[in-house]
Each structure stands twice: as C-alpha cells, then as structure tokens.
Amino acid sequence: MKHRIVTTVLLLGLSAYVVGGEPSRPSWQVNRAVDSTTVNADIRPGDPTVDVGIYYPSNLDESYKEAVPLQGVIAEFQRAKEVFSTAGVQLNLLWVKSAEVDPKHFSIVASNTNNEIPSDGYANMYIEASRNPGALSEAALEAFDALIEEDERNARTVYIMVLQGVYTSYFDTDDNGRNWTPRLVRTGGLSFPSYIHGGNIPDRIRGVITLTRQDSENYRIIAHELGHKLMNVSHEYMEQSPQHEIVGEGGLMLYGAGTDIPSGKEGRWHKERLHLSPYIYRISESGQRITNPDYVEQGFYYDSLYGDKVVHFEGIRLEGEKAKD
Numbered sequence: 001m002k003h004r005i006v007t008t009v010l011l012l013g014l015s016a017y018v019v020g021g022e023p024s025r026p027s028w029q030v031n032r033a034v035d036s037t038t039v040n041a042d043i044r045p046g047d048p049t050v051d052v053g054i055y056y057p058s059n060l061d062e063s064y065k066e067a068v069p070l071q072g073v074i075a076e077f078q079r080a081k082e083v084f085s086t087a088g089v090q091l092n093l094l095w096v097k098s099a100e101v102d103p104k105h106f107s108i109v110a111s112n113t114n115n116e117i118p119s120d121g122y123a124n125m126y127i128e129a130s131r132n133p134g135a136l137s138e139a140a141l142e143a144f145d146a147l148i149e150e151d152e153r154n155a156r157t158v159y160i161m162v163l164q165g166v167y168t169s170y171f172d173t174d175d176n177g178r179n180w181t182p183r184l185v186r187t188g189g190l191s192f193p194s195y196i197h198g199g200n201i202p203d204r205i206r207g208v209i210t211l212t213r214q215d216s217e218n219y220r221i222i223a224h225e226l227g228h229k230l231m232n233v234s235h236e237y238m239e240q241s242p243q244h245e246i247v248g249e250g251g252l253m254l255y256g257a258g259t260d261i262p263s264g265k266e267g268r269w270h271k272e273r274l275h276l277s278p279y280i281y282r283i284s285e286s287g288q289r290i291t292n293p294d295y296v297e298q299g300f301y302y303d304s305l306y307g308d309k310v311v312h313f314e315g316i317r318l319e320g321e322k323a324k325d
C-alpha cells in the first residue's frame, strides 16, 4: 500500500512535465509581483516599439533566486528601456510569467559544437556565419519549444528566459591556428541572434534571450543582449570590427559599461539597423499595428533588409599562421 502511494506521487510529479511524449509545457501564469502597467507608463503607441515577455520559473533553486531575484531582472529591464529610448525605441513589457518548469531545462548547453568550424580569417565572421550558421543543441531547441507559449506574434516578440546555466562554445588556438580547442563558456545572457543562426533557429522561438546572471553594478546584460537581437550585430563599435570578446568603453555592444547606440556609417549603422528590426512595430492613428518587414533572406548580417546599412571589412588572420602540411 505504501509502495502504491509512492508510485502515484511519482506519476503525478512526472505528469507535470511529460504528457504522452510531447514536450512538457508549463502552466505559465502572469506574475502579479510585477505591475507591467507601471513599467509601461512611458509607452507612446505611435513610436517604434518592441514587445518583450519575461519568463521566470517559480521552481528555480532558492540559492539561484537569491542571486538573480525577479526584482533584479526587472531592474535590468528598466535599464534596457532607458538605453533603447535614447535611440528612439521603446520596450513594452507584455508580462512577467511564472510556473513550475521541468528542472532539466534549468541548465543547458546551447550550441552544437559538432557543426562548428573555427574561423580561418579569409572572410569576416559575419560572412563565415552565413556560410556555416550556428546550430542550437537539441537540449536548447527542446527547452525553448517547450517553454515559449505558442502565439501568432512569436516571431516578432522577444522572450527573456531566466535559467540557471546556459553554456556555449567557441574554438580557441594557442599555436596560431594549427590546433584548435573547443571551449565551453558560461554565459550571463545569450541572445541567439539571426546573424549567427540564420534559419537554424525556428521562427517561432527566434526571439529567445536567456538570462542567467544579473549585473547589479550596471544592470546592462538585458540591454546588451537586446542589442545583439535587435541590431543584429556582434561585439563591435565605431572603428572596432567584431571579435568574440572585445572589452572597451562607450558602446553597448562591447564588454564594459557602455550603453551608446551610435548612428551613421562611422557608428556602423547601429541605430539604423535597430530601426529596421523585424521585432519593431508601431500603432497607427487608426489603431492598426504596423510591423516592420521581416528579414529577406534568413537574417544574416548582410541580409537585404539592411540595404546599405552594413559595413564591409576584412577577416582577422592570425599572425604567423600555421597549418599542417
């Protein structure tokens, strides 16, 4: 009898996550701890707007919730609103939702290293990415498909998914390009931008941004990740061409404390690219939603959507580059 009770409890526990082999879909509910009306008090319907939903699982480990509390996430979002308002784009908080989530999704390796290729530097990283787009891991595809609710505006909405550990990989060399080692990096935020993944990320989940840390000094993680997603650029600023990790001051897209979104050719068209983002819409005087056009190809950096709002630059070759004969 005792055994039977235990079994029933186990089955009940499982049924919350697995239903007939289908991905377990959490029963997301609006989290009333956040008043989105107050957060959105600045929204003007005629201005360029991006909708953002925030998912904060309720059963994250308590020690994690202390490190990344919901109010900290909201402070990050408020900071992002300020940063993007300087560039004429307003962030509209659709809702914050919470639910119990299958804990296997709390920590994921997001990228699939099997298909990754080191940079050989003959073309720049944006061109290389369009030739060999980054693939998401099975675990990431499964998690985002299960966690993001179906909606007709999925592909035009940004979803901030608070998780505990999201890891991604890149290749590194310590002998100038002969031997390459895959390195796994723990991310604070990861934006899954189209310039990396192209058609490898399904439209329905392409708006996902994971958040696994909170920057209690600058509150800049969400703003920076939104920069990747909405401007569709890597770590670059003014005359600085992109590389994996570039530390510097001033620009939102460098590693540092900067929040600048520059414009014009010298600003690498950041502001102009932002305003062309398919995630932007505005409400007309008659109350109609007017959404920006979508990517023409698959959303790589040189997608025709951007016209001449692109920068052409050389790839970065290693000095004294070696290869095995």
Ligand SMILES: [Zn+2]
Pocket: 224, 228, 235
């Ligand atoms: Zn970044």
